[in-house]
Amino acid sequence: MTRPLPPLAMILLLWAAGLGAAGQFAKLSVAFPALRDSYPEAGASLGFAVSLISFVGLILGLVAGMIVARLGYRKLLLAGLLLGAAMSAVQAGLPSFPVFLASRLIEGLSHLVIVVAAPTFIAELAPDRLRASAMTLWSTFFGVAYALAAWGGLPLIAAFGPGALFGLHAAYMTLMATVLWLYLPRLDVRAAATSLAPGALLRQHLRIYSNPRLSAAALGWFCYTLTFVALLTVLPLVLGPEAPGWLLGVLPLTSIAISLTLVVALLRFVPAVRVVMLGFGLSAIAVVLIWALPGAIWPVVVLFAALAPVQAASFAAIPQLNAEPQDRALANGAVAQMGNLGNLSGTPVLLAVLGAFGPSGGLAVVLVSYLLGLALHLMTAAVRARSAVPPT
Structure with a gap:
């Protein structure tokens, strides 16, 4: 080296x-x-x-x-x-x-x-x-x-x-x-040996997802990924042929730009979990605006700007909640697992609901996803506060 x-x-x-x-x-x-x-x-x-x-x-x-x-x-x-x-x-x-x-x-x-x-x-x-x-x-x-x-x-x-x-x-x-x-330097940290037998893996999954420090980012991340790619896929169906062609290219770039500017500044003063909760709350409000103003473009851009705190602060929350590298690795593994579950299920679910109930039904699913993400973070934060579980 x-x-x-x-x-x-x-x-x-x-x-x-x-x-x-x-x-x-x-x-x-x-x-x-x-x-x-x-x-x-x-x-x-x-x-x-x-x-x-x-x-x-x-x-x-x-x-x-x-x-x-x-x-x-x-x-x-x-x-x-x-x-x-x-x-x-x-x-x-x-x-x-x-x-x-x-x-x-x-x-x-x-x-x-x-x-x-x-x-x-x-x-x-x-x-x-x-x-x-x-x-x-x-x-x-x-x-x-x-x-x-x-x-x-x-x-x-x-x-x-x-x-x-x-x-x-x-x-x-x-x-x-x-x-x-x-x-790349060596990060010489070893976790305790864990059996990879099916029963042991099931117990490890239960342990991680019941730990409010290891699971918080992953649970919120599922609610985010359930909608992000799905929205980019189905928005043309919701907005109709009047939607400008540049919109789908601008939306993810909007999230990135907000993440690297406003969210970075906010994270200097506010814990990451609170920033994630703020993002879910603002995203829910943006969905209501889209619902109330059918066909308007600016609420859609506002939605993707509001999702930026969720995107950025979810990863920042992992080291804030978990002090040890091995726990951070487990938390990142949980984020990968929940993110893949969201990506796999989001588009089919949204397409099915759109087909059955139209744009209002699709927006209802998105709204529930963000409210669920906010609720899960509030719940895990309350459990951490009650139990005062130290970083493991």
Whole structure:
């Protein structure tokens, strides 16, 4: 290993590794129309190419947190990046569809390890004065990766086909693994050995989700992810053909801009959990405005601005609630698990409700999601206050 870099440089490198993990989703979303031409025999099954990563995260989210905490953050982060590079290299050759699906399933393991280990590393390496800002930066990795994939990936696919985008992603993941291998310090913290037998895993899940420090961010994150991607998918149906074409590109960028400015400033003075609750409350008000002003665009932009505190402060809450790196890894694993559950279920649920009850029904689901997120954070905060459970 070469001479260590300053903490800020390491934080930026770990965030850049996170862009590669988000790219594992974004590359498929951007390449999806081209993949339909490459795999005409796949039909509706092509959707599994996107969702298999979420399925792995749903099933193994907490397991990844346990394994990373037990085996070591540096080693598994590098392994996750290299495994992701290998799977993208396989996909670049556009193999048979069953092989392509298998590569996506394996890629889910890579994604999980990265999104558990990297934010745990960031929280540990960041000085106290930078920790909330560093976690806010981490929270933008999905939105930035999607914007980059759309900006650079679409012209690349148009010129050379989807395999070129997958090959570029493989090269990027290899580059990040190499740079981090050179500069990433060791985080020599080991969690107590935990059995991975089914019964022990069930008990560990119950222990984590009943702990108001380990589970708070994950429970709120589920309510956020249940709606975020789903809203971007169904908003054209709700707003109608009059909605401007630029809207879907502006909405996630609005959340990122608010996260990196107003939310960063707010987190200097207000605990992260309270910022999350503020975001859920403001988001609920924005949904009511959308409901009351059908067809208006500005309440939709306000909604995505109001979601920024939820997006940014949820990650900042993890190190504030959990002092030990192994607990942060478990909390990040729970966030990955609940996030994947939200991403998997949000769009189908919203589409079904829209089909049955129209736009008002869809907005009701979104409103209930944000009120539930606020209620879950209020509940876990009350339990922490009553029991005065110290960080474990």
